[in-house]
Amino acid sequence: xxxxxxxxxxxxxxxxxxxxxxxxxxxxxxxxxxxxxxxxxxxxxxxxxxxxxxxxxxxxxxxxxxxxxxxxxxxxxxxxxxxxxxxxxxxxxxxxxxxxxxxxxxxxxxxxxxxxxxxxxxxxxxxxxxxxxxxxxxxxxxxxxxxxxxxxxxxxxxxxxxxxxxxxxxxxxxxxxxxxxxxxxxxxxxxxxxxxxxxxxxxxxxxxxxxxxxxxxxxxxxxxxxxxxxxxxxxxxxxxxxxxxxxxxxxxxxxxxxxxxxxxxxxxxxxxxxxxxxxxxxxxxxxxxxxxxxxxxxxxxxxxxxxxxxxxxxxxxxxxxxxxxxxxxxxxxxxxxxxxxxxxxxxxxxxxxxxxxxxxxxxxxxxxxxxxxxxxxxxxxxxxxxxxxxxxxxxxxxxxxxxxxxxxxxxxxxxxxxxxxxxxxxxxxxxxxxxxxxxxxxxxxxxxxxxxxxxxxxxxxxxxxxxxxxxxxxxxxxxxxxxxxxxxxxxxxxxxxxxxxxxxxxxxxxxxxxxxxxxxxxxxxxxxxxxxxxxxxxxxxxxxxxxxxxxxxxxxxxxxxxxxxxxxxxxxxxxxxxxxxxxxxxxxxxxxxxxxxxxxxxxxxxxxxxxxxxxxxxxxxxxxxxxxxxxxxxxxxxxxxxxxxxxxxxxxxxxxxxxxxxxxxxxxxxxxxxxxxxxxxxxxxxxxxxxxxxxxxxxxxxxxxxxxxxxxxxxxxxxxxxxxxxxxxxxxxxxxxxxxxxxxxxxxxxxxxxxxxxxxxxxxxxxxxxxxxxxxxxxxxxxxxxxxxxxxxxxxxxxxxxxxxxxxxxxxxxx
Ligand code: BGC
Numbered sequence: 001x002x003x004x005x006x007x008x009x010x011x012x013x014x015x016x017x018x019x020x021x022x023x024x025x026x027x028x029x030x031x032x033x034x035x036x037x038x039x040x041x042x043x044x045x046x047x048x049x050x051x052x053x054x055x056x057x058x059x060x061x062x063x064x065x066x067x068x069x070x071x072x073x074x075x076x077x078x079x080x081x082x083x084x085x086x087x088x089x090x091x092x093x094x095x096x097x098x099x100x101x102x103x104x105x106x107x108x109x110x111x112x113x114x115x116x117x118x119x120x121x122x123x124x125x126x127x128x129x130x131x132x133x134x135x136x137x138x139x140x141x142x143x144x145x146x147x148x149x150x151x152x153x154x155x156x157x158x159x160x161x162x163x164x165x166x167x168x169x170x171x172x173x174x175x176x177x178x179x180x181x182x183x184x185x186x187x188x189x190x191x192x193x194x195x196x197x198x199x200x201x202x203x204x205x206x207x208x209x210x211x212x213x214x215x216x217x218x219x220x221x222x223x224x225x226x227x228x229x230x231x232x233x234x235x236x237x238x239x240x241x242x243x244x245x246x247x248x249x250x251x252x253x254x255x256x257x258x259x260x261x262x263x264x265x266x267x268x269x270x271x272x273x274x275x276x277x278x279x280x281x282x283x284x285x286x287x288x289x290x291x292x293x294x295x296x297x298x299x300x301x302x303x304x305x306x307x308x309x310x311x312x313x314x315x316x317x318x319x320x321x322x323x324x325x326x327x328x329x330x331x332x333x334x335x336x337x338x339x340x341x342x343x344x345x346x347x348x349x350x351x352x353x354x355x356x357x358x359x360x361x362x363x364x365x366x367x368x369x370x371x372x373x374x375x376x377x378x379x380x381x382x383x384x385x386x387x388x389x390x391x392x393x394x395x396x397x398x399x400x401x402x403x404x405x406x407x408x409x410x411x412x413x414x415x416x417x418x419x420x421x422x423x424x425x426x427x428x429x430x431x432x433x434x435x436x437x438x439x440x441x442x443x444x445x446x447x448x449x450x451x452x453x454x455x456x457x458x459x460x461x462x463x464x465x466x467x468x469x470x471x472x473x474x475x476x477x478x479x480x481x482x483x484x485x486x487x488x489x490x491x492x493x494x495x496x497x498x499x500x501x502x503x504x505x506x507x508x509x510x511x512x513x514x515x516x517x518x519x520x521x522x523x524x525x526x527x528x529x530x531x532x533x534x535x536x537x538x539x540x541x542x543x544x545x546x547x548x549x550x551x552x553x554x555x556x557x558x559x560x561x562x563x564x565x566x567x568x569x570x571x572x573x574x575x576x577x578x579x580x581x582x583x584x585x586x587x588x589x590x591x592x593x594x595x596x597x598x599x600x601x602x603x604x605x606x607x608x609x610x611x612x613x614x615x616x617x618x619x620x621x622x623x624x625x626x627x628x629x630x631x632x633x634x635x636x637x638x639x640x641x642x643x644x645x646x647x648x649x650x651x652x653x654x655x656x657x658x659x660x661x662x663x664x665x666x667x668x669x670x671x672x673x674x675x676x677x678x679x680x681x682x683x684x685x686x687x688x689x690x691x692x693x694x695x696x697x698x699x700x701x702x703x704x705x706x707x708x709x710x711x712x713x714x715x716x717x718x719x720x721x722x723x724x725x726x727x728x729x730x731x732x733x734x735x736x737x738x739x740x741x742x743x744x745x746x747x748x749x750x751x752x753x754x755x756x757x758x759x760x761x762x763x764x765x766x767x768x769x770x771x772x773x774x775x776x777x778x779x780x781x782x783x784x785x786x787x788x789x790x791x792x793x794x795x796x797x798x799x800x801x802x803x804x805x806x807x808x809x810x811x812x813x814x815x
Contacts, residue, residue, distance in 0.1 A: 017282040021045065027277055028264035030284045031249065032256025036234070036432040037062045039250065043295055045285060050293040051101075052152070052252075056108025056124060057353060057621065058360035059097035064526070065429040066407075066422050068304050069097060070622065071352040071362040072314050074600045075110055077321035077618035079126035079643030080693075082730045083754045084139040086320055091143020091151075093310040098149040100305040104291035105150040105196060107357075111137045111184035112160050112200075114601075114644050115655040115674055118570045120162035123354040123600020123619055127643035128675030128690065130180050131749045131773075134187035141192035150195035150291050153188040155233055156209060156220070157181055158668075159200035162569045163660035166236070169203030172668040177204075178777040178784075180674050182219070189224045195287055196229040199248060201236040206665075210237050210248050217247035229287045234357075241271045249280035253432070306363050311623060318620035318627035320728075323640035323693040325605075330594055330612035332634025332696060333552055339380040341550035342369050343543045343586055345389045345577065346558050346598045349397075350617070350624045354600045356566020361425055362622035365398070368556065371629035382550065385536075386543035386586070389577035391562040393463045393498055393530035396427025396452075400531060402510065405450040409436045413445045413518050424448050427515075427529030430491060435525075442521040449514045454505040458534025463500045465490035466527035468520030474511050479503060480529075483518075494524040540578070540585060547589040554632060555586050556617075558598035564619075569660070573603050573650050583607050596628065602646045605687055616640070634696065639754075641693035641730045641798065645676050648687045654678035676799045677745035691732050691749070691798035697723025697759065701731075701803035704795050708808070711771035711786060717795050717804060718764045721757040730754045731765045734799065735774060738790040738807065747794055750774065774810070786810075 019027060021044040034040040039050040054060040057074050061067035072094070078087055098106050110124040111133050126133045141151045158170035158181050172181065188194040197220060200209040209215060210232045220226045230249045237243050237251040237258045244263055251259040266272040287293075324331070333340070342348070348367045353359055369383045405424040410417065420436025429448070434441045454460060462480055464472055469483035479501050488497030505511070519525040547553045557579045563570060574580065587593055587610050594613035597603060598620075608614050615638060617628055630636035647653050654670035661667065673681050676690035702718035719729055731754075734747040751767035771786040778785045788811050795804040 017285050019278055019281055022281070024267060024274070025261065025264045027281045028261055028267070030281050031244065031251060031263050031277070032260025033250065033252045033254025035255070036253040038254070039284060039288065041295065042285065042288070046295050047285065047288040048293045048295045050104045050288050050291060052105040052107055053098065053101060053103040054107045054357045056106070056110050057358055059094065059101050059103060059106065060357070060360045061101055062433055063429070063431040063435060065361060065424050065426055067101070067361065068363045068425060069101075069360040070306065070310055070314060071360045073317045073321050073621040074123045074353055074358070074619040075125050076123050076600050076643060077318065077620060078136055078140070079132060080321040080323055080616070080618060080640035081317060082132065082641050082643070082752055083320055084135050086317055087136045087139035088143035089313055090317055091140040092147055093313050095144045095147030095149040096307060096310060098144070099147070100303050102303070103149065104293050105152055105287070106144055107152045107154065107198065109137055109140050109151065110154055111188065112155060112158065113181055113184070113674060115160045115668070115670070116653055116659050117573050117602040117644070117647075118650070118659070119160055120565050120567060120569045121159075121354070121356065123564055124358055128645065129643070129749050130183040132643055132752070133184040137184045138187050138192045141188055141194050145192065145195065148292060150287065152196035152198050152231060153185060153194045154198035155200035156185055156197050157200055157215065158204055159202055161660055161666065162567055164664070165201045167664055168661055169206050169665050170668060171205055171665050173671060173779070174782065175777040175779050176668055176671050179672060186224055189220065189226045194228060195290055196231055197226065199230060199232050199236060201233050208238050211239060211242035211246045213246040221247055227283070227286065229283045241266050244272045244276060244280070249283045314621045315623035315627045318624050319630060319636045320639035321618055321620065322628065322631055322638040323616040323642055324638040324695065325614040325616060325688050325692065326608065326611070327613040327694055330552060330592055331632060333376070333632055337376070337379060337551045339382070339550045340372065340376065341546040341553045342372060342381060342383045342556070343386050343547060343553060344556035344582070345385050345387055345579065346560070347554065347556035348383055348385065350556070350628070351558060351560045351598050351619055352622045352624060353561060353619045354564040355561035358566070359561055364622055366622070366625040368554070368625045368628060371625040372554070372632065375629050375633045375635065382546045384543040384546045385539060386582040387539055387578035389560060389563070389579065390532065391576070393465075394532040396529045396531045398426045400452045400454060401426070402451040402453055405448040405513070405515070407446055407448040409439050410445045410447070411439060411443070413516055419444065427531070428526070430524065430526035432524055441519070441523070441525060443519060444525070445516070445518040447514060447516050449512065451510050452513045453510045454507055456533050456536070457505065457507045459502045460505050460534060461500060461530075461532040462503055463498045463530035464527065465495045465498045466517055467491050467494050467496070467522050467525050468518045470515065470517040470527045472529060473514040473516070474503065476512065490528065491524050491526055494522045495526070498530070540582060543582060544585045544589045547586045547593065550590060551592065553586060553590050553593040554596065555583065555593050556596045556598050557583060558603070559600070564600050573601070575603055587611060594632070602644060604649060605646065608687060616642070637696050637725070637727050638693070639695070639728045641691050642688055643690070645679055645686045645690045646688040648685065652679070652684050652686070654682070672745055677748065680746040680799065686800070689798045689800035691730070691796065692801065693730070693798070695727040695729070697721055697725050697727035699727070699729045699757065699797070701795055702762070704793070704804050704806055706793065706806055706808065708810075711774070711810065713769040713808065714766060715769070715793055715795070715806070716764050716766040718762050719755065719757065720762040721759050724759050726756060726758050728754055728756050729797070731767070732796045732798065733767045733769070734794040734796055734802070735769070736792040736794055738792050744776070747799065749799070
């Protein structure tokens with residue numbers, strides 16, 4: 001079988017894939033998944049099942065709690081690297097992870113544009129800017145697909161908030177859609193040749209994305225000549241016939257509720273032409289062929305491989321992503337420092353990733369306290385949490401377990417005949433498929449047992465939610481009984497309300513823990529055991545005292561995967577759980593404080609001017625602690641630049657005026673003025689500007705030169721490292737307009753390059769522009785134009801730190 005590569009700009013036609021061996025019903029079955037993570041095998045064509053997995057910041061696997069995977073830095077961290085080579089290596093490493101787990105298609109990257117920082121999945125996206133997002137997305141996808149694993153870019157399009165995500169419709173003008181929200185998808189298709197696109201849950205201009213013909217067939221397949229698979233988001237298909245007619249090829253998860261066998265009925269009834277079904281089948285076949293999904297199919301087990309090379313890369317990315325916002329000289333910590341206070345609820349256990357489908361179960365969690373201790377010989381390090389940021393029930397911390405939980409499956413709790421074994425790495429287990437070949441998802445039981453030991457003496461609050469029935473025994477004694485459960489909203493809506501119990505534990509004493517569960521005939525099975533530590537009085541006072549007695553304070557504040565998660569937006573962007581007060585008290589006690597923000601999206605930083613240094617670490621993956629410790633001690637430099645604007649106040653973000661929408665509609669009233677475009681246009685001062693980030697050295701920009709050949713512009717500028725250590729500079733080229741009254745954003749990022757420059761060295765950085773990068777959407781003509789104009793080239797170290805300007809006059813052309 002061969003695969004036809006389409007010429008750009010032509011609709012794909014694939015008559016070469018011969019489907020005559022398949023009946024109508026067999027073809028229709030291909031439009032629904034086999035289960036949650038697989039497309040069905042097509043034995044008649046020699047093709048095996050195709051396995052998918054989330055993504056996008058690690059390879060999650062299909063059962064939560066069971067398969068550990070390397071946790072990579074989150075999307076905004078990748079955005080903050082401004083480094084396309086690193087993004088490509090990130091992709092290559094993810095492909096390696098995918099191969100180890102038998103995965104053919106990675107569900108990522110997420111390339112939606114960050115409209116508002118309250119959106120629950122902000123941390124998954126790269127940036128508020130379409131150019132930066134596009135460049136990183138293309139590199140990431142090429143990195144993955146170059147290794148023979150596919151990417152499924154998502155969520156097409158405008159899944160920019162979690163509020164009412166399944167029902168809300170984004171109301172977006174065409175120029176805004178074309179210039180801001182679609183370019184990263186377009187680049188993924190046209191430049192990176194992405195193998196699959198996932199439609200968004202939400203609607204676009206009144207029509208759900210999964211059945212939006214203009215979007216899926218008109219733009220994606222016809223205009224962009226996409227030859228891959230259009231797949232729905234999980235449970236994001238809402239009708240029988242409309243999605244098939246609109247060009248959606250596959251409904252996920254399987255078994256299909258709307259497509260699948262129902263498409264055969266629709267063909268028989270004359271509601272869907274068979275040619276439409278055939279086209280979807282060919283796309284399924286093409287994807288399987290590309291991904292090498294062959295008979296006899298993939299190995300059933302999902303393998304854990306902790307690859308040192310990929311782990312090293314995860315650390316390199318975390319370092320390259322960390323943004324030094326300000327520094328009055330405290331960092332890097334010098335030899336004079338004798339005592340360091342490490343403070344903050346996230347400080348000992350950095351939050352590696354956000355919540356939802358992107359969450360992976362990391363192999364390790366190195367503590368920042370330990371990582372710093374390894375690097376600061378002879379320095380006393382004291383640690384104080386200062387407060388906690390628990391949003392609700394606290395999942396059992398893995399560190400309470402002596403090892404892990406041995407989990408054994410049974411057909412029911414009465415039988416003692418084992419039907420499979422697993423290892424559970426915490427107190428949470430959720431599966432949407434049978435956990436062992438010997439049992440079925442809707443009917444199995446399990447026992448998970450191990451030893452726990454509490455680090456603190458006092459009254460621990462235990463809680464349990466589950467599907468079906470479950471109970472927890474401690475040293476053989478029943479402590480939580482939820483065998484007859486009251487329905488609640490846990491576990492995707494299939495779980496129970498929590499049952500709770502306070503249990504006195506003594507620090508260091510070991511107890512035998514046993515969790516028993518029986519499924520309830522549901523599409524989801526699982527449980528989550530919570531254990532909240534006893535309230536510790538005086539946390540704030542202790543943190544304050546530790547700060548006062550230290551030469552330097554490392555204060556880590558932020559969120560966690562319960563505050564920033566798929567499925568729920570944040571109410572605002574202020575610090576949660578008493579951290580605001582903690583920052584104030586610590587800064588008052590000791591201004592020699594570096595505040596580290598460990599969150600995937602912006603938070604308000606009213607204290608920033610009073611801290612000696614401020615850094616943004618994002619959700620750095622599981623290598624975050626050593627990466628940060630390297631930076632704090634000067635072994636590495638913070639390489640990141642902001643991929644988004646940090647506002648002074650949430651109200652300063654343009655989209656907030658329209659967020660979250662009403663009556664099922666959210667109007668993108670800010671138009672083109674997303675992110676820094678708005679701050680520049682409305683002349684609002686951000687707390688920290690898009691593109692901003694310092695290093696431990698300084699750079700000077702020399703005199704730029706520009707060569708213009710028709711519409712090809714080549715701009716170069718010498719950049720000198722004037723400091724005494726090597727560092728990376730991100731040279732940013734914005735294009736502004738000198739024509740008054742265009743109504744366009746004052747400046748837009750059109751090129752950038754990250755370069756490593758030795759002390760005293762001068763590097764000439766060359767950046768290219770062409771008609772494509774300077775195009776705008778003509779609403780009246782509904783086409784791209786590169787209009788004649790009096791432009792200005794801005795060579796900048798951030799959107800608010802323009803070092804050199806050059807005028808540029810260009811003739812107009814139609815794209
Ligand atoms: C998310 C997708 C994800 C899918 C499968 C959905 O809830 O929106 O991003 O790939 O689940 O886990």
